[in-house]
Amino acid sequence: MERTKATSEARQRILETADRLFYQDGIRSVGIDRIIAEAAVAKMSLYKHFASKDELILATLKYREEKVLAFFGLAMERHGKRTKTKLRAFFAALKDWFESPGFRGCAFQNAAVELADPQHPGSDFVKGHKRRFQEFLSGLIEESLGKGAAKVAPAVGLLVEGAIVTAVIQGSPDAVDVARDAALKMVAEAKGV
Amino acid sequence: MERTKATSEARQRILETADRLFYQDGIRSVGIDRIIAEAAVAKMSLYKHFASKDELILATLKYREEKVLAFFGLAMERHGKRTKTKLRAFFAALKDWFESPGFRGCAFQNAAVELADPQHPGSDFVKGHKRRFQEFLSGLIEESLGKGAAKVAPAVGLLVEGAIVTAVIQGSPDAVDVARDAALKMVAEAKGV
């Protein structure tokens, strides 16, 4: 089997370890040495696959976007069987996430804060991710409102972002219920008109 | 003139400089050496007033809470003359903040992310600040809804928190308009019933 750069086992181990540690303890407080130790990989292997820590950070963000999409796809399918709308399934999935062990908020929000510099490639990717996430959310609302979703989707997005940071700070998932109730009310309201 | 620890000029200079640098570039990426250089203070003076960097972080958070309160007090008074409600004045003040040069989101949200550890005294203070801020917000809504404010205030809080992180990530203050319109609608809705 040919081991190309993109499918190398060592590379994958580095990526998964970095993603986990960055999320747990923060990008800046996790050093290269710790990543290679926990990934059981030589330092030179890491720098063969990723030119610098900044590049590794960017790679983990891309990796995590896939994971996030997969998580919501799976969790929403699971909840979709007993919820009336996709939006309800989404909030149920969101609650699952908030309640999952080690929950520490949105990795993309956190990266934006930690990187601080808007010029950093990571900050740019975060911006793109949030745009894609918002479009995903709009798609769910279109199930109920069609093109009228554009009127409420941005506000629902803010509720979701706000619920994430609030849940982290409060150390409790309760904010998701507030966000869900408000979002569903807004959608119902828009439908009624 | 007796120079007590709490009013020392050097201490104040350290506090203001640390607050500015921490907000600009992030708590973890700003070192003690840079703070003392820009504050024009000796290192020993800093450690006389603050036992450790962690303690300095906590002190800057407390200092900033006062500044935030003062800012909103002033800005809302300014806008209050031509807005119908205190809540509208609040969102006008929020927009001023988003548009101010060097805006980089909520220092307390950012601190919570950067500190990562929920056990850190700073994380605890952030939690308290957000509770106080939420009560302040509830108070504004009570002007329109009385005790009924409790029904919508938490959701308005999420809209505000979401608008802050979104504005930072997008690099644009537009989110505040979305949050304001949604919040006013929710309040009007609750009043109508």
Place this chain on the structure above:
DNA sequence: ACAAGAACAGACAGGTCTGTATACTTCAGG
């Protein structure tokens, strides 16, 4: 069997970080 690529192992350079130690200056009150 052997060459080549991939990963491992570990030392090292050069810088930064927090916090401490030591010695000097400035200045106000009794």
Place this chain on the structure above:
DNA sequence: CCTGAAGTATACAGACCTGTCTGTTCTTGT
């Protein structure tokens, strides 16, 4: 005038950081 407090200046310890370098071992295709 002198004592004590506050601040200054600077060197240093010890840890940690990213990234580089050298050399070895393992695996795989030919």
